[in-house]
Amino acid sequence: xxxxTQSPTHLIKTRGQHVTLxxxxxxGHKSVSWxxxxxxxxxxxxxxxxxxxxxxxxxxxxxFSARQFPNYSSELxxxxxxxxxxxxYLCASSWDRSSYNxxxxxxxxxxxxx
Amino acid sequence: xxxxxxxxxxxxxxxxxxxxLRCNYSYGATPYLFWYVQSPGQGxxxxxxxxxxxxxxxxxxxxxxxxxxxxxxxxxxxxxxxWSDAAEYFCAVVEYGNKLVFGAGTxxxxxx
Numbered sequence: 001x002x003x004x005t006q007s008p009t010h011l012i013k014t015r016g017q018h019v020t021l022x023x024x025x026x027x028g029h030k031s032v033s034w035x036x037x038x039x040x041x042x043x044x045x046x047x048x049x050x051x052x053x054x055x056x057x058x059x060x061x062x063x064f065s066a067r068q069f070p071n072y073s074s075e076l077x078x079x080x081x082x083x084x085x086x087x088x089y090l091c092a093s094s095w096d097r098s099s100y101n102x103x104x105x106x107x108x109x110x111x112x113x114x
Numbered sequence: 115x116x117x118x119x120x121x122x123x124x125x126x127x128x129x130x131x132x133x134x135l136r137c138n139y140s141y142g143a144t145p146y147l148f149w150y151v152q153s154p155g156q157g158x159x160x161x162x163x164x165x166x167x168x169x170x171x172x173x174x175x176x177x178x179x180x181x182x183x184x185x186x187x188x189x190x191x192x193x194x195x196x197w198s199d200a201a202e203y204f205c206a207v208v209e210y211g212n213k214l215v216f217g218a219g220t221x222x223x224x225x226x
Contacts, residue, residue, distance in 0.1 A: 004157070033213070042118075042204050042216030043158070056213050090157060097211040099146045100165065105157035 002026070004093050004106035012112045013081050021076040021109045025093030031055075032074040033103065034066060037088040046089075049074055050097050078111075086113045116141045116209045120217035127195050128225050135190040135220050137205030146208035147188040149179055152219075153201045161203075164188060175199070200224045 005024045013019050025032050031050040035043035048056035049068035063079045072093075078085055088110050092103040117140040127133050139145055146165050150158040162173025169181040179190045188205060202221050206214040 031212070035214075035216075040218070042206075042218050043214070045209075045213050045215070048211065048213060056211060058213075092158075094212055099208045099212050101212065102160055102163070103212055103214070105150075105159070107155065107157045 004091055004104050006089075006091050006106040006109050008109060009107070010110045010112075012114065014114050015081055015083060017081050017113075018077065018079050019081060019111060021078075021089050021091075021111070023074045023076070023091030023093075023106060025072050025074070025091075026104055029093035029095055029104075030072055031094045031097050032068055032072065033092045033094075034074070034076045035090040035092065036060070037090055037108070038084075039087070043090055046076070048097070055097060081113045083113050086111060116145070116207050116215045118205050118207050118215055118217035120203075120205055120220050122220045123218070124221045124223065126223040126225060129197050130194050133190075133192045133195045133199070133222070135203050135205075135222070137188045137190065137217060138186050139188060139205070139207045140186065141207055144183075145188075147179075147181065148206045148208075148214065149173065149177070149188075149190045150204045150206060150216075151175075151201045152204065158204065161190070195222075195224055197224045197226060 033048040034046040037043040045058040047066045052068045088108040091106045094103045119138045149161040205217045
């Protein structure tokens with residue numbers, strides 16, 4: 001079975017540009033979460049979507065947005081990119097929002113902002 | 115808000131030696147705790163988790179962790195480290211739902 005997939009693997013953008021990152025959850029998983037991992041730090045929670053609705057949001061500016069599609073895949077959008085947005089963006093999927101259900105992480109998208 | 119502290123940024127151990135990675139959490143009630151491992155270029159893989167019950171938790175790859183409420187700790191251990199264990203290890207706690215709060219990570223180096 002395929003795990004969580006993310007695209008693209010790497011991305012280079014310049015300041016002020018917009019970026020869209022994509023995530024396909026494990027088949028049957030209805031919850032998708034996004035995390036930002038800056039070099040040298042642990043992942044930080046950005047968003048959680050469940051059944052196509054936003055169920056949680058971390059402490060990130062409004063430049064960050066996301067959505068979940070009917071097939072439960074998800075997109076993370078970042079507008080007006082800043083140098084500080086350079087990071088590994090991780091997507092995680094789980095069966096539902098329960099704490100008991102393991103979250104499975106994708107390999108991430110490495111975003112570099114120049 | 116919950117927080118997780120991993121005091122050691124880097125740890126180097128010899129292959130075959132024992133390992134302990136430290137994790138301290140801040141949480142009022144009984145926490146749900148996790149250890150993840152991240153190899154270069156890969157996502158996070160769950161090693162083990164603690165929700166309740168037995169405070170000594172067994173995980174994959176020969177890892178175990180012990181929950182000590184009195185010390186607010188959830189340290190990860192392995193009796194004999196293999197070179198393939200070299201990676202970055204993250205301790206995490208659930209804040210709500212399944213939103214995770216991660217520590218800053220500990221990089222494990224294994225010397226032969």
